[in-house]
Amino acid sequence: MEVITFNNLSLVYDWKFNFRDDNCAICRNSLMDCSTKCIVENKNIDTCAPIMGECGHAFHKDCIEDWLSSRRKCPICMQRWKTKLPKKKI
DSSP states (O other): EEEEETTTTTEEEOOOOOSSSSSSSOOOHHHHHHHHHHHHHHHOHHHHOOOEEEEEEEHHHHHHHOOOOOOOOOOTOOOOOBOOOOOOOO
């Protein structure tokens, strides 16, 4: 949660990804937090952001990239991994 102050008003906002899983099955950290690798290497959130496969499972970006370097299937359901791309707005 983050607090922003603007003209003496304090605004509080919170955001959440809409994934069916709460944790990355590879590093076991919450998808809302950085992966273990990102914490150790002090990387920014863009590197650690979660991504979803077409199968519906989500992982931290760096975790699934490491996993896919030696296998091409989702670690949970073993379907061939294909990243689900966001829908384009018209």
